[in-house]
Amino acid sequence: MKTRGTSLNPHNRFQPIATDRDHDDGWYQDPEDEICPDSIATEVMDETVRSIISRNSSPDIPFEQSINPYRGCEHACIYCFARPSHAYWDMSPGLDFETRLVAKHNAAARLRETLDKPGYRVSPIALGMNTDAYQPIEREREITRDLLKVMCEYRHPVSLITKGALILRDLDLLADLARDQLCSVTISLTTLSNDLKRRMEPRTAAPATRLKMIERLREAGIPVGIIIGPVIPFINDHEIEAILEAAAHAGAEQAGWIMLRLPYELDELFQDWLQRHFPDRAGHVMNRIRDLRGGKSYDSTFGSRMTGQGPYSDLIRQRFRNKVRKLGLNTRKQGSLRTDLFRRPAGDQMALW
Structure with missing residues (x-):
């Protein structure tokens, strides 16, 4: 299916009843050619959320709080660990995850309410960890930008990870936060090959564009690093050194890596993708x-779970560390985002004075 990571829609593991469409009923068929379409449009539903910040206690994840402006992701990365989360909303982690999206239209208002609570404890918020905050629908919805405006107003620390070039639209807000050590950005850089990118991450920015993103962010004074996530054996593992070198040349200061993870339905989806694109390996x-x-x-x-175990994992770790050391990456301890500048702006009545 063109510009989509998968054409499969595996059964929702939380739904006890499975239904199948019969091709004889004409569903998904052209009235003349009787063929299935080679693409499908994106559907976006609005959700009025009661809360917006998710809390994390996993020792493998370096943040306590996160916000995801959207459910599902149009970037359509076949390896995305977040795909199985779509099953919680009675949708499939397959094609539904890429085409049936949910936009949290009142996210900024809920964030403001949360930050105004007397008992709120300031801790950096990771923005767009489950699904990309800068996926294509953000261009129209601007939910991520609205959230960043609240962060600026409250001087609240925020970190972002993305593979979407739309982040450059918000350089003004990010630079404002970065001047007070309130912001950091990580670019997901998984390959330098345009062909592999099209197969693996159909609707993401091209590798060269992501390198330009690093340059622009660095020029704006925003701390920026990369993550090679995921490393996939025999698919992109041979690119580790080249990716690190290109990122360092573009201005990245930090780098990390994550091994491929295949929880729940993602196992079936990824194996189907492998058979279609790389049957020989x-x-x-x-x-x-x-x-x-x-x-x-x-x-x-x-x-x-993030790295795996055994000789191959040790080899990837050694290769990564050796190249990082040669390039001078990760030489300085990544500065913690400040939390002491947090403030609650004056209310509407005070603003009249």
Whole structure:
């Protein structure tokens, strides 16, 4: 399916009844050619949320609070660990995740209400961790920009990770926060190959564009790093050194990596993608992934779920560290975002004076 990561829509694991469409009923068929379409339009639904900040207690994740402006992601990355979360909303982690999106239209208002609570404890908010805050629909909805405006108003620390070039639209807000050490950005850079990017991350910015994003962010005074996430055996693992070198040349100061994770329905989706795009090596890829996870496709154990275990994981770690050291990346400890500048702006009545 053109510009989509998958054409599958696996059954929702929380739904006890599965339904199948019969091709004989004419669904998805052209009245003349009787063929299935090669693409499908994006559907966006609005959600009025009662709360907006998610709390995290996982020792593998370096943040306590996060906000996701959208459910689902039009970027359509086949490897996205967030796909299974779509099942919680009675939708499929497959094609539904890419095409049936939910926009939290009142996110900024809920954030403001939360920050105004007397008992709120300031801690950096990670923006767009589950699904990309700068996916294509943000251009029209501007929910992420509205959230950043609130962050600026309250002088609240925020970090972002994205592979969307739309982040450059918000350089004014990000630079304002960065001047007070209230903002950092991580660019997800998984390949330098345009061909692999089109197969693996259909609606994301091109690799060259992401390098330009790093340059522009650095020029604006915004701390920027990269993450090679995920590293996929026999697919992009050979690019580690080249990716790090290109990122360092563009101005990145920090770098990290994550091994491919295949929780729940993502296992089926990724294996189908492998068979379609890399049938010659699909078996080798899955065998190596199982070697990393104790013979299984996925192991959620804290401490190893992000990197896997065994000789291959050790090799990737060693290669990464050696190249980072040669390039001078990660030489300075990444500065913590400040929390002491937080303020609650005056109310409407005070603003009249």
